[in-house]
Amino acid sequence: MRNIGVLALQGAFKEHIKIIKSLGHNAIEIRNADQLEGIDGIILPGGESTTMGKLLVDFNMKDILKSKIKNGFPVWGTCAGLILLAKEIEGYEHSHLSVMNIKVKRNAYGRQLDSFITNEKIPKVSEKEIPLVFIRAPYIVETAENVEIIHKLEGNIVAARQDNMLATSFHPELTNNTCFHEYFIKMMGVPVENSKKCVSSF
């Protein structure tokens, strides 16, 4: 059993909490820097990256979280969370935690595709198709060599991993498919307690 934190300053954190609990681990809403000490990994949820990035600074969490991640602390950013992890954000001078060697494009799917859902096969995560929910989503436009591309959708990178860091453009917490959560838990080096049997080639 692990203590998995979900950053709860803003955005879609409740849904992540529910899934982590269903997989047999402790899920903790993280709202201050002290709480970062009691957890084994953290999920940065979807929401609004500019707001979340600002709140991380206001609550004195940014530097602590950044140095923990640099030292191997497992982290998974979904959607806005992916933007928080990126070292570069296209069209912006400023980045947030700046830990992952990726360049991202915000709101990358034009107006018509603002939000959509699609089913994809992602062999690294599951043998079966997984529903992917995109909401004003970013995608990754560039990666360094040490970044593993987990999935591309129509040529654009939408899931990637660099060592202890996982980033997805979409929202697995808004579906009832737990495969990405299971993948993240395995990244933390522990077996999933109540596996929903995602067969991955992890």
Ligand SMILES: NC(=O)CC[C@H](N)C(=O)O
């Ligand atoms: N669903 C999301 O997390 C959207 C991300 C948002 N468009 C941003 O740029 O921060």
